[in-house]
Amino acid sequence: MPGFTDIINAIVLLLNFVFMPALSYGSQLALGALAVTLVYAVLKFANFAQGDTMAFSTVITILITWLLQKSGITLGFMPTALLALPFAIIACIIYVLLTDKFIYQYYRKQNSKPITIVMASVGVMFVTGGLVRFILGPTHHIFADGARFIITAREFKAMTGLAEGLAIKTSQFLTITIAILLVGFVFYFLQKTKTGKAMRAYADNKDLALLSGIDPDKVVRVTWMLVAVLTSIAGVLYGLDKGFMATSYNQLLLPMFAAVIVGGIGSPIGAIVGGFVISFSEAILTYAYKKFLIYLLPAVLQPDSLVQFLGTEYKFAISFVILVIVLLLRPTGIFKGKVI
Amino acid sequence: MTYLSGKNMVAAYDYNVPILNNCSIEAEKGELAVIVGPNGAGKSTAMKALLGMLEISSGSVTLAGKDISRLSVQKRISLGLAFVPQTDNVFPTMTVQENLEMGAFLRTDDISQTMAEVYDLFPILHDRRNQLVGQLSGGQRQQAAFGRAMMTQPTILLLDEPTAGVAPKVMDEIFGNILNLKNSGRAVLMVEQNARQALEIADKGFVLVSGRNEHTGTGKELLANPVVRRSFLGG
Numbered sequence: 001m002p003g004f005t006d007i008i009n010a011i012v013l014l015l016n017f018v019f020m021p022a023l024s025y026g027s028q029l030a031l032g033a034l035a036v037t038l039v040y041a042v043l044k045f046a047n048f049a050q051g052d053t054m055a056f057s058t059v060i061t062i063l064i065t066w067l068l069q070k071s072g073i074t075l076g077f078m079p080t081a082l083l084a085l086p087f088a089i090i091a092c093i094i095y096v097l098l099t100d101k102f103i104y105q106y107y108r109k110q111n112s113k114p115i116t117i118v119m120a121s122v123g124v125m126f127v128t129g130g131l132v133r134f135i136l137g138p139t140h141h142i143f144a145d146g147a148r149f150i151i152t153a154r155e156f157k158a159m160t161g162l163a164e165g166l167a168i169k170t171s172q173f174l175t176i177t178i179a180i181l182l183v184g185f186v187f188y189f190l191q192k193t194k195t196g197k198a199m200r201a202y203a204d205n206k207d208l209a210l211l212s213g214i215d216p217d218k219v220v221r222v223t224w225m226l227v228a229v230l231t232s233i234a235g236v237l238y239g240l241d242k243g244f245m246a247t248s249y250n251q252l253l254l255p256m257f258a259a260v261i262v263g264g265i266g267s268p269i270g271a272i273v274g275g276f277v278i279s280f281s282e283a284i285l286t287y288a289y290k291k292f293l294i295y296l297l298p299a300v301l302q303p304d305s306l307v308q309f310l311g312t313e314y315k316f317a318i319s320f321v322i323l324v325i326v327l328l329l330r331p332t333g334i335f336k337g338k339v340i
Numbered sequence: 341m342t343y344l345s346g347k348n349m350v351a352a353y354d355y356n357v358p359i360l361n362n363c364s365i366e367a368e369k370g371e372l373a374v375i376v377g378p379n380g381a382g383k384s385t386a387m388k389a390l391l392g393m394l395e396i397s398s399g400s401v402t403l404a405g406k407d408i409s410r411l412s413v414q415k416r417i418s419l420g421l422a423f424v425p426q427t428d429n430v431f432p433t434m435t436v437q438e439n440l441e442m443g444a445f446l447r448t449d450d451i452s453q454t455m456a457e458v459y460d461l462f463p464i465l466h467d468r469r470n471q472l473v474g475q476l477s478g479g480q481r482q483q484a485a486f487g488r489a490m491m492t493q494p495t496i497l498l499l500d501e502p503t504a505g506v507a508p509k510v511m512d513e514i515f516g517n518i519l520n521l522k523n524s525g526r527a528v529l530m531v532e533q534n535a536r537q538a539l540e541i542a543d544k545g546f547v548l549v550s551g552r553n554e555h556t557g558t559g560k561e562l563l564a565n566p567v568v569r570r571s572f573l574g575g
Contacts (some may be wrong), residue, residue: 201434
């Protein structure tokens with residue numbers, strides 16, 4: 001039988017290597033997925049440019065962060081990128097409004113089929129991705145400065161006397177706090193403000209919204225602005241956590257789309273739940289449980305192998321498999337969204 | 341002088357195929373006017389022309405003597421017209437109360453009074469005010485649609501086939517609601533498939549055929565007219 005401290009150690013081990021990473025990665029996915037679902041609900045198309053727009057915002061943040069660092073402005077133990085973020089949000093708002101004006105608006109006025117607009121967004125994805133690589137290249141950039149940890153594993157061990165440490169990275173702490181605040185704001189906005197309700201009305205029944213005097217151009221504009229805020233923050237938080245690389249942002253598209261579909265397409269709460277379903281599935285299935293089991297099992301049963309269900313290189317397969325399972329068993333998703 | 345009047349309206353979706361040929365429709369305050377006629381007669385089109393959703397190439401639309409033929413839909417709505425479409429006339433994933441708020445979207449004054457009036461007229465909506473409209477029954481949903489349209493404090497309501505696809509019992513309920521709307525001093529104009537029931541409660545009836553007025557008269561006159569009975573009411 002494992003002793004009490006063994007059990008606690010095993011739990012702390014999981015919290016440190018599965019729960020915390022999944023919680024922060026899930027928050028980042030959730031914010032991105034929320035942006036995808038808002039575009040889908042109001043503008044009626046799946047925005048393939050989401051991942052690369054996140055990269056675009058992050059690039060702007062990185063450039064401004066460098067500029068600030070050069071001028072000797074930092075944010076102490078917090079990353080300087082937080083100071084750069086508001087500028088990146090403004091740049092992103094301008095960018096998405098311009099893509100809307102020069103690309104999506106045309107198809108909207110034509111009443112084009114959703115698939116046509118989706119293809120246009122694929123074009124925007126390629127152009128944005130190209131722009132991002134043109135500015136920062138395809139390499140990996142780490143732009144998080146300040147203190148790396150709020151609590152390090154060693155501090156935790158010293159405090160508790162356990163063999164295992166629970167480290168809390170600054171980026172994880174920031175991600176979770178900001179995600180909670182932002183999601184709270186988005187829901188308040190959609191449920192309580194007149195503009196938010198007009199957005200929902202427009203998403204629900206466009207013709208009746210027009211008959212009620214709701215200005216469609218304003219709804220579209222506000223939606224893009226909200227999407228730009230979510231996109232920028234999701235992108236920068238992901239970058240602070242994992243570093244910036246153009247391709248990894250592009251690859252976020254699959255888990256974000258999976259999150260949206262798992263949660264229910266067009267459902268904001270679904271996007272958030274979906275984000276965590278994907279991130280926790282990835283973390284749980286790709287973690288090597290060897291050390292965890294050593295704590296819990298008697299010596300004779302202790303494994304020699306890693307006890308890892310899937311290698312981390314297969315984590316995208318997990319999103320894909322979840323996507324397929326949901327589409328087969330419950331195409332409307334958890335929160336009864338639209339079926340494409 | 342009639343309150344809302346469309347005179348000799350000519351309109352077409354496609355320039356070569358006019359749907360309305362010299363069609364005239366009138367509605368008076370405190371009265372119920374009904375447009376009936378066979379499929380493709382231009383009933384809904386006549387209503388769209390009055391609303392400004394379709395431009396008329398000749399003729400005129402006047403509201404209280406003022407020519408509104410060239411005004412946009414939004415402008416006409418702000419002048420007192422309200423429209424309840426045949427289908428998709430509510431916001432299904434929003435609550436009853438939110439639907440009413442959206443109806444009053446353009447108003448900047450206090451809407452609580454109007455909302456109270458709507459709840460007075462349709463008490464069931466008050467009971468269900470925090471429920472999603474998509475979860476209501478057909479008749480209740482239609483009441484929510486009427487309520488939404490009334491939030492602009494319209495002087496005239498245009499209803500496009502309010503009883504389409506509902507059970508006979510619900511139909512009676514809806515007609516009852518329409519009479520209440522009329523008795524509250526508003527003008528009501530509706531397009532209706534159920535010609536006999538509609539003419540029974542109508543103050544004025546317009547029988548359209550191929551986009552022109554075939555018969556016009558009070559509901560009773562039209563019901564008594566043997567030609568109308570034979571052609572449109574099945575004997």
